[in-house]
Amino acid sequence: MKNTLVLLLFLGLQALSFAQDSIFIRRIYDEALLRGHAYENLRQLCKDIGPRLSGSAQAQMAVDWSYEKMKAYHFDAVSKQAITVPHWERGTTEVAWFRAEKGAIVKVQLLALGGSIGTNGLLEGDIIEFKQLADLQKAKPKDVEDKIVFLNQAMDASQIQTFKAYGACYAIRGNGAVEAAKLGAKAVLIRSLGLPQDAHPHTGSMHYDVGVQKIPAAALSTNSANALSTALQKGKVQFYLEMDCRDFPDADSYNVMAEIKGSKFPDQIITIGGHLDSWDTGEGAHDDGAGVIHCLEALRILQELGYQPTHTIRVVFFMNEENGNHGGQQYAKWVLANGEKQIAALESDRGGFAPRGFGLDGPDTYLQLLNSFAPIFKPYDLHVFEKGYGGVDIGPLKDAYPGIPLFGFVPDSQRYFDYHHAPSDVFEAVNKRELELGAAAIASFVYLLDLRL
Amino acid sequence: MKNTLVLLLFLGLQALSFAQDSIFIRRIYDEALLRGHAYENLRQLCKDIGPRLSGSAQAQMAVDWSYEKMKAYHFDAVSKQAITVPHWERGTTEVAWFRAEKGAIVKVQLLALGGSIGTNGLLEGDIIEFKQLADLQKAKPKDVEDKIVFLNQAMDASQIQTFKAYGACYAIRGNGAVEAAKLGAKAVLIRSLGLPQDAHPHTGSMHYDVGVQKIPAAALSTNSANALSTALQKGKVQFYLEMDCRDFPDADSYNVMAEIKGSKFPDQIITIGGHLDSWDTGEGAHDDGAGVIHCLEALRILQELGYQPTHTIRVVFFMNEENGNHGGQQYAKWVLANGEKQIAALESDRGGFAPRGFGLDGPDTYLQLLNSFAPIFKPYDLHVFEKGYGGVDIGPLKDAYPGIPLFGFVPDSQRYFDYHHAPSDVFEAVNKRELELGAAAIASFVYLLDLRL
Numbered sequence: 001m002k003n004t005l006v007l008l009l010f011l012g013l014q015a016l017s018f019a020q021d022s023i024f025i026r027r028i029y030d031e032a033l034l035r036g037h038a039y040e041n042l043r044q045l046c047k048d049i050g051p052r053l054s055g056s057a058q059a060q061m062a063v064d065w066s067y068e069k070m071k072a073y074h075f076d077a078v079s080k081q082a083i084t085v086p087h088w089e090r091g092t093t094e095v096a097w098f099r100a101e102k103g104a105i106v107k108v109q110l111l112a113l114g115g116s117i118g119t120n121g122l123l124e125g126d127i128i129e130f131k132q133l134a135d136l137q138k139a140k141p142k143d144v145e146d147k148i149v150f151l152n153q154a155m156d157a158s159q160i161q162t163f164k165a166y167g168a169c170y171a172i173r174g175n176g177a178v179e180a181a182k183l184g185a186k187a188v189l190i191r192s193l194g195l196p197q198d199a200h201p202h203t204g205s206m207h208y209d210v211g212v213q214k215i216p217a218a219a220l221s222t223n224s225a226n227a228l229s230t231a232l233q234k235g236k237v238q239f240y241l242e243m244d245c246r247d248f249p250d251a252d253s254y255n256v257m258a259e260i261k262g263s264k265f266p267d268q269i270i271t272i273g274g275h276l277d278s279w280d281t282g283e284g285a286h287d288d289g290a291g292v293i294h295c296l297e298a299l300r301i302l303q304e305l306g307y308q309p310t311h312t313i314r315v316v317f318f319m320n321e322e323n324g325n326h327g328g329q330q331y332a333k334w335v336l337a338n339g340e341k342q343i344a345a346l347e348s349d350r351g352g353f354a355p356r357g358f359g360l361d362g363p364d365t366y367l368q369l370l371n372s373f374a375p376i377f378k379p380y381d382l383h384v385f386e387k388g389y390g391g392v393d394i395g396p397l398k399d400a401y402p403g404i405p406l407f408g409f410v411p412d413s414q415r416y417f418d419y420h421h422a423p424s425d426v427f428e429a430v431n432k433r434e435l436e437l438g439a440a441a442i443a444s445f446v447y448l449l450d451l452r453l
Numbered sequence: 454m455k456n457t458l459v460l461l462l463f464l465g466l467q468a469l470s471f472a473q474d475s476i477f478i479r480r481i482y483d484e485a486l487l488r489g490h491a492y493e494n495l496r497q498l499c500k501d502i503g504p505r506l507s508g509s510a511q512a513q514m515a516v517d518w519s520y521e522k523m524k525a526y527h528f529d530a531v532s533k534q535a536i537t538v539p540h541w542e543r544g545t546t547e548v549a550w551f552r553a554e555k556g557a558i559v560k561v562q563l564l565a566l567g568g569s570i571g572t573n574g575l576l577e578g579d580i581i582e583f584k585q586l587a588d589l590q591k592a593k594p595k596d597v598e599d600k601i602v603f604l605n606q607a608m609d610a611s612q613i614q615t616f617k618a619y620g621a622c623y624a625i626r627g628n629g630a631v632e633a634a635k636l637g638a639k640a641v642l643i644r645s646l647g648l649p650q651d652a653h654p655h656t657g658s659m660h661y662d663v664g665v666q667k668i669p670a671a672a673l674s675t676n677s678a679n680a681l682s683t684a685l686q687k688g689k690v691q692f693y694l695e696m697d698c699r700d701f702p703d704a705d706s707y708n709v710m711a712e713i714k715g716s717k718f719p720d721q722i723i724t725i726g727g728h729l730d731s732w733d734t735g736e737g738a739h740d741d742g743a744g745v746i747h748c749l750e751a752l753r754i755l756q757e758l759g760y761q762p763t764h765t766i767r768v769v770f771f772m773n774e775e776n777g778n779h780g781g782q783q784y785a786k787w788v789l790a791n792g793e794k795q796i797a798a799l800e801s802d803r804g805g806f807a808p809r810g811f812g813l814d815g816p817d818t819y820l821q822l823l824n825s826f827a828p829i830f831k832p833y834d835l836h837v838f839e840k841g842y843g844g845v846d847i848g849p850l851k852d853a854y855p856g857i858p859l860f861g862f863v864p865d866s867q868r869y870f871d872y873h874h875a876p877s878d879v880f881e882a883v884n885k886r887e888l889e890l891g892a893a894a895i896a897s898f899v900y901l902l903d904l905r906l
Contacts, residue, residue, distance in 0.1 A: 029611065029613070030611045033610045033611045034610055034611050157486045157487055157886070158482065158483045158486045158487050160482070160832060160833055160834060160890075162886075195886065196885065354807070354865050354867050356834065379613060380613055381613060381809065381837075381865075383836035384834075412807050412834075412865065414807050414884065414886045414887050414890065415884055415886070415887070418884070431867065431868050431871070432649065433610070433615075433648065433867045433868070434867050434868070437613075437867065
């Protein structure tokens, strides 16, 4: 009898807590959708500032804008964390064309990969095409020497999760220059890591290895890659490339952060964030303007609704995710050195699309917690609550705090690689409601996390 | 012991069937995403033909295009079903502006509602604004008489399911003219049934009642509605409106259809479809070009993969969903009169967005069937398998075949009311992958339905 009463009381309290959470989350969504700041804040970041590659003047503008925005919201502990970042610039010349024997000039849509050296004037060469990075790795030096390697590996459109298709091609961008140079190539061109057939090249990071010749590296739009491949099927093609991109000395920059102090455990911190830097083309709207704005808006909403968190909730705008991750690495070192107790982290870095759910990168013991959120989120169309990836910026917290749960916000991924690192990643590509729903989902998630941890 | 063996055999066969279905559905998705025709077919419908209101020349072009397309795919029983449809035209003059006392002229973005009478020259009048249809219904005739009624009821952006927000405002468009005319108004303007704040008016159907004066009816863009409302807060506003839209005699038109004949029960028919007509603005891309193309592509994929259905699968491009539903009504009558056995129907009429799942409008006994599909669709991010709405075109089958299950394809709804019935509903607003995923989801659903019914 007593046990039954205890059980009934427990179930009753559970139902009450579910109802209270549901009501508060409904208020979060109302604030995001009816009185939201997310869309206007993203507009300012994209239109008043624009692209903001680490070390650029616009990146500094974005730091100042973020700091002032957080101050204006009267968050706690608004601060900048000084870091150093790589500084690479595209320069002013970036042009390419090709010509088949007896053919007309065909201009190519192309972007230097981030970190590439320039061509030091006009570079000319024969093209040798490979359909896979593995084929290049198997090639003989005499076939590659003094040529321009063209890695025409297409993203697999049949992958439902587009990030898997991206992951499978990532190495042509990251390692293409090293692999081509090992065999004596004088430059490397890759097919853009984008899903649509269109005129937008997609840039992104690449690297050089010590002891291997540095060669220029660039990405062709999928249209230009197709045109070049078609021309090569008909015979020899001469390719012309000039780029004056180059590295500069490392620059000073900042992560920008703010908090709502915890009422019960102020020394226990939940970090949420995205990255403030972007590639230098487009406006960094989905990648990752949406992500930082999601997290800023989540904190604003919780404050606006008068929520007093148990733990400290800190939003961090990380700098330099795109070409170094110095912001994420230096943040993890810094919080550990300061003796902070980081108890969980969440990142939004997959665009401002309609929310699908959240992924867990951390011990399985947190899966039950994550799954317990599913019924509360059902009215909001969220359904992904499973193991997954956290984010590049919060990743270093894993080593610093073994066992910490990292969560990644999971929006719909279908349109992400239409825009990723391309000139088309502009404010207009972000839908207002989809952005707002993302901010509301993250605010709700952080609220539940704070209650249950 | 024997029972255990039977159970094990049963579970083994179930697992085998699940594996076989999963493999076939993977092939469906591969065909849609790697070798799909959906995007190019939608381009032709939107760009080579364009908007296609019932009774228009473009509607006839669309009928011919559809018939020839189905013939070219060598489907079975390609045919046109003759029907009659209403014929209304917008005409060539559609202009409006307002002027506050001592104010400048403010031009208004506006579209006549479908079925509205014209103004017979320039119509001028004072404006009286209501925030809800209910407020108009409570108003006194002396306050409304000889004025232009402005129904400024906004869709509720806090609704997660945008169709609910639409449903709650539907009456201002459908009944606004009748309610305003009853009180002596000389015209009615409504705030567009669209969620964004923008310059696109959204048209749609309205009606007149016998015995109530017909008055002109039009929709203002949300921007223009806001501007007008703001001007009215400051004082009197004079409104000017000219529209020469009008009705024409009913026109001849067609539903267009094709089949893959059932191998075992050819007389048992699963109908799948959308509507071929659209409003006369934009290109009817999401509404409902995507829907007919989804279903056409589903049939093409099943045929291409050599699937021989148990039951006959028929795709129907219905005519006249937008302003009369004559196609849907006449189809239901016709199949019943022909003694056909319709066993299920599916409609796609919610746009070409990323799939979420399927809704059931029919007896609860089919819910178990629907739910049994959920695990098979999980890798494809589908998660909605619940009671819902079928579709306007297939709706009349419900009375003709009591107990028939109707299924509605459920894509993400967040962007639908950015485009619905507006000039912005163009081909470019449809994402290729999202469209293809819809076609694959529908083909897979029909495959499972055919196997399990």
